[in-house]
Amino acid sequence: MKGSILAMNKNKIVAASFVVLALAVTTLSSCRNKNNPGLEYARNMYDHIAYDPDQPNKNFANGQTAQTPPANTSPVGFVKYEYANTKEGYEAAGLNLHNPLAKTPQNLLSGKHYFTVFCGPCHGEKGDGKGHLVQIEKFTGVPAYHGDAASSRGGLMKDLSEGKIYHTIMYGLNNMGSHASQLTPDQRWKVVMYVQQLQKIQ
Incomplete structure (x- = not known):
């Protein structure tokens, strides 16, 4: 029983050492080259597929992503206010x-x-x-x-x-x-x- 506890503790030490070593290698590899950030987690969360409003867009004739809304339309939830600021x-x-x-x-x-x-x-x-x-x-x-x-x-x-x-x-x-x-x-x-x-x- 004592031997099995020692074996379990050794396994935990080996696993923890491996995690620490992997983190150290990742950190050092990302610091080596300033132009390459190394491994990145969930890159698609900030390099998304959708266009940003200020980004050029070849899908429209004017090359812009942000387009003027069609005439006589209102944004969802918009309530028109008829009275001028006068x-x-x-x-x-x-x-x-x-x-x-x-x-x-x-x-x-x-x-x-x-x-x-x-x-x-x-x-x-x-x-x-x-x-x-x-x-x-x-x-x-x-x-x-x-x-x-x-x-x-x-x-x-x-x-x-x-x-x-x-x-x-x-x-x-x-x-x-x-x-x-x-x-x-x-x-x-x-x-x-x-x-x-x-x-x-x-």
């Missing part, structure tokens, strides 16, 4: 845009979450315009959604319609950038729903 577009959105989502506790909770993540750093978790970025004086002039805070476009913040809030999320205003790339249309409407709750705070 004062007129803002006013039209205020009159004509209405939240398509039902006002449910779940939608309000989601809206609160997205508001806290994307809006709270400036507008504050209570919508009072005193988020942590304002408190460290990184941004100034951030309005509250309630009380007598005035909108830079006229009127009071507490009176903004859902369409005007959505339009501002889409395009941004003053120091606030557009959040169209961070929030999907449904997420934007959930934020609007939550902002309208904050507007009611006395």
Whole structure:
């Protein structure tokens, strides 16, 4: 029995030595020639078959991989927004845009979450315009959604319609950038729903 244990330990030592030797040989062979990286694991994972968007492509007449989409087509999941980033577009959105989502506790909770993540750093978790970025004086002039805070476009913040809030999320205003790339249309409407709750705070 003692002999069989010794034989098993010798086998493990020989196997481990072989692995170490193989790794050393592979490492030294790849360091020998700077132009040849030696053995590469799963080369097809970064030299893929598909074309990169900026790569020349002989399959198209203009020789480019990235092509202009055909006329009258939209990307999958794209939702067209009809209102321009103008004062007129803002006013039209205020009159004509209405939240398509039902006002449910779940939608309000989601809206609160997205508001806290994307809006709270400036507008504050209570919508009072005193988020942590304002408190460290990184941004100034951030309005509250309630009380007598005035909108830079006229009127009071507490009176903004859902369409005007959505339009501002889409395009941004003053120091606030557009959040169209961070929030999907449904997420934007959930934020609007939550902002309208904050507007009611006395």
